[in-house]
Amino acid sequence: MPSASSAASDSGRVSSSLWRDIDFRRLWAGQTASQLGEQSSLVVLPLFAVLTLHAGAGQLGVLRAVGQAPVLLLSLFVGAWVDGWRARTVMVLTDAGRTLALGAAALAGLFGRLDLPTLFVVAFAVGALSVFFDVAYQASLVRMVERDQLVRANSALEGSRSAAQIGGPALGGTVVSLLSAPVAAASGALFFALSFLSIRRIRRIESIPELSEGRPRVWRRIHEGLRFVLGDTSLRTVCLASAAFQFCFAAVMTVYLLFLPRELQVSGTVVGLTLAAAGPGALLGSLLAARLPGRFGHGTVLVCAAALGDGVFLCVPALHGSSAVTVLALLSISFVFGCGGQLVNVTVMAVRQAVTPDGMQGRAAATITCVGMGSAPLGSLLGGLLAQEWGLRTGLLVTAAGMMLSPAVMALSPLAFLGRELPGPRN
Template sequence: MTAPLRHGSDTGRPVPSGLWRDVDFRRLWVGQTASQLGEHASLVVLPLFAVLTLDASAGQLGVLRAVGQAPILLLSLFVGAWVDRWRTRTTMVLADVGRALALGAVALAGVLGLLGLPGLLALAFAVGALSVFFDVAYQVSLVRLVDRDRLVRGNSALEGSRSAAQIGGPALGGALVSLLSAPVAAASGALFFALSFLSIRRIRRAESIPERPEGPPRVRQRISEGLRFVAGDAALRAVCLASAAFQFSFAAMTTVYLLFLPRVLHLSGTVVGLALAAAGPGALLGSLLAARLPSRFGHGTVLVCAAVLGDGVFLWVPALHGSSAVTVPVLLAVGFVFGLGGQLVNVTVMAVRQAVTPDGMQGRAAATITFVGMGMTPLGSLAGGFLAQEWGLRAGLLVTAAGMLLSPVVMVLSPLARLGRELPASSD
């Protein structure tokens, strides 16, 4: 395990210096940063390729996003059961290799002129499936690498790297698609996954994998145990419901948003990428604040206020008209505030989940919450495409943005809003 925290580590620094001296933690951090950068770039490259090159309709874009997100719904529970029994390092490096190969196939097919909508659908599904494995594994990996009293600060570091990826990924993907080509943008994502592989495979510390029960693994039984555990904990149950409300509405809003920016506001791919990337600096600041605000104002207060701030800001976007001098600054400000509030929620929720969950249940708890929350994204993407097609882009954007406020409402009505300055104890 890492060295103990030094006195005075709560003076506002996001991560104690002892944690940064841990070579294996740094390797996890570098690999996760590169992986997130590749993932965020691909999340922009594939939809923009469909919209700008294949002239995809609102319904087709909704289907493309839903297919890429479907593995969350189909695989999360199984992945959680498996990750609790596997080495997270092995899971992450295999996921990196698979995603690098998938995006390499996109690049090659694009160069040869063979990349159509069916190919995009298949490769988006493959990248999404492998991302489920990586995302569950890296959350569990942190618990196996650091002491529990460092989870908030360790999560702050990892979520900060994800924020950096949100800055560079969308901007890089949008710029490369607009200025060069979709194959070049896809190839850049493959390179980032390769870098993640090279870093994570060098982690040397033996993982403290929970003892496996005797006899053959019963995946269905382990999945059921995870579901019962999360459903039986009031805080985790509220996290699931709030996450489901947010992810459904956010997926619907994003589908409309990706059409609204180029077709209503007439913005180029580069500007679209910058608007999406604006969430990154806000999320980076949110990661830094998440290391100190919950211990000062209480975890519940931070969760509710950050959710209202981050989710409500998108209500300004439907009021914009054309690519005026005000439009782009407003979009950048909206993205920044959304990233700030969203990251405060992400880091705080993850720390709460890790704190109340026993070691042997970490993977299944993370996967169950992912299944319930992120599993709503395919349905949300389809709903967003339908609303945009039937009601128009402006009305569809207003309705889906308002729907995002359901998440803080759920928090206010749950035990999450009453969490204090100290994290709750594990229910071992």
């Protein structure tokens, strides 16, 4: 049996070889810039609607639903399509498209044309292109690194997502408050342009699985992806838990983005900083995800992290006023949520990639994304309705309680009993 020191040495060599790969570093840099653009835009568009256009709860729910709808409408088709294309090409094209979309929003704002209908169009366009990027980048990672490097590679990339969660919302909220929404949209476009430049420099030639002949390719491949995910107990549970979480979290965030400025009377800068506080927590979660599953088991980590991260939102409805104590409590809640959520994200991604053959990676990722994130538009609409009919505080309490469905689903499934070792690919 290898000693602890030799195991640590092997782990260090794996991590060192990963970062010596210049193409992986370019993917990491591009992913970081892309996430900064995406995270800032997720704050900029709703804050502009609430603070400048004085959008009501129902209108904000519709705006968020429009931005999330492409996940439900496109994910399965994108997964089937990406498995037959080079991921680098897809990511480069989508970064270019998102740069143009947010750039157009910035120009519309400068000329006084950035109204709610324009926001709907921009939100849908950015959301649709983000579906392509997210599926492609997950498929590109498996084609780029060895399977024994997946956990560390995912941890590194999710760490970049954490950094984006720190900087993106804070930047978006601050720029909207101090300058203007058009300038904030332009900053998001700049990040997507930087991602475009970084990923475009990746030189590794990807191997594309051969497409078989027969029935129309896209429908056959979508069916194969659905059958594979639904036929695997772990992936099926991930789909159900993800759907429960995304539905309730979308409802929570719709109410939350109204609750902070209107009920607690905090500024756009504080809203951005509060959302950004999830970033340091997510960074800690990324670091813990490289160690805790191997010590306590993947199933135990998933259930405990989900229960802690989701349950902490139940504290928000108890807050009153905009005092320093309230702001500190909001920051702490976001930090804990980010840590637990990132632990779940990294662990789930490692499980999904480990049990999925290379030629099925894009479709498996897209299927889980579609089932999970596809419920988000409905959650956003429900959140807006509850806030409008029951009030912000009651609506937030009910939707936050619903978030506990996700850890409950995992705790009652075989996923909770996954051990320290990841399972192998299922054919």
